[in-house]
Amino acid sequence: MPKKTLKVAVLGLGTVGSGVPVILQEQKDKIEQIIGMEFIITKALVRDVKTKKELAQKYNIKLVLDIKEIVQDPEVDVVVELIGGIKLARDFIKEALNARKHVVSANKDLVATYAEELITLAKAQSVNFYYEAAVAGGVPILRTLSSSLNADGICEVLGIVNGTTNYMLTQMSQEGKTYDEALTSAQELGFAEADPTNDVDGIDAAYKMVILTAFAYGMKISLDSVEKQGIRALQSQDVKNANLLGYVFKLIGCSRKQKAGVDVSVAPALVSKSHLLANVHHEMNAIFVKSAGIGESMYYGLGAGSLPTATSVVSDLVEIAKNISQKKIGVPFNTYETATKFAEDTQIFDKYYFNIELHSKKGNFDQLKDLFAKAQVKIKQTIDQGTQVLVLTYKISKEKKNKILKMIVDESSFELSSVYRVFD
DSSP: OOOEEEEEEEEOOSTTTTHHHHHHHHTHHHHHHHHSEEEEEEEEEOSOHHHHHHHHHHHTOEEESOTHHHHTOTTOOEEEEOOOSSHHHHHHHHHHHHTTOEEEEOOHHHHHHHHHHHHHHHHHTTOOEEOGGGTTTTOOHHHIIIIITTTSOEEEEEEEOOHHHHHHHHHHHHSOOOHHHHHHHHHHTTSSOSSOHHHHTTHHHHHHHHHHHHHHHOOOOOGGGSEEOOSTTOOHHHHHHHHHHTEEEEEEEEEEEETTEEEEEEEEEEEETTSGGGGOOTTEEEEEEEETTTEEEEEEEEOSSHHHHHHHHHHHHHHHHHHHHHTOTTOOSOOOOOOOOBOOGGGOEEEEEEEEEEOTTTOOHHHHHHHHHHTTOOEEEEEEOSSEEEEEEOOEEHHHHHHHHHHHHHOTTEEEEEEEEEEO
């Protein structure tokens, strides 16, 4: 009996798209042994045929300029969307799903914004819509949450999910570079775009935390529900202070579930050098999970790049092939759903780092300690640097943190330089 062939069309032959045929060829024998099927990329949608001609000839791929040549082709079984952006990608995916094509995407912006719509459409058309590569590139975190950890109660997901900012923070921490110097280095190496806004302002990471929250807790949240703070304002002095205190700065995506609900955020934070996430350097990604059964676990790897991300894309293709064999088509990637509830500021607890400037003629260290005492904020450690004081607190509620911030701002003797969360 001849083995079945699944024909694939790819939308976009950029960094990730060009890696998909490589992985399929390199792992051809293994994939066929696992699923008893063969994948063949028959078509690719591109903007410019000339620039992709050599790649297409190498892998016998027909280049097309019109999406209709793919969605109206009855021989195409799966469409892989790798063009990025939201509007056009959404339109193309909807066309593919309506044509009853299975769809794989690596598009975190799209998935975080329109997952519910596309999942519903896929289910109605009895096809699969998968997007493992949308979060942390080559790190298989979504399938881990939906399958391997589906019997565990997850209470916290901490992520270094943006390689650009992690590379920059590594440069600032280890090499003593300023933010501008680190950004220039990231751009020269191709880690950062000419316009780095989505990365350095935490938007890219926030999209990923939306998706992780859905998989971890079954809760659907929007990008607007994620409290976002990027790394633009991070000062070199704070990076040095963190090192002095035994911490390093990381851009942390945090999603936590409590009885009252979830709180989801992306912001620079001081991470203890003894924490596993503190040792995730350069462009690497890592997801740190706390759960009732396993306790603490971490999933680490390259969060971007041609072959790592293409590997996750191909893993989705393999799952779709399995589903077809087992007649499980139309089952959502993530089947876990619960009511979305958000925790209040009185229910969110963290440790904090404060960098406070003392006006020498008006304020002094004792007055500052009195201010924290009035706010009922317990101090764990202080370092008096003369005109500046560094304060580490014990865990306090977000409400108390906001209260002490207002008191510092209102008190003319002091000036707040910065405040960040602390993870031990």
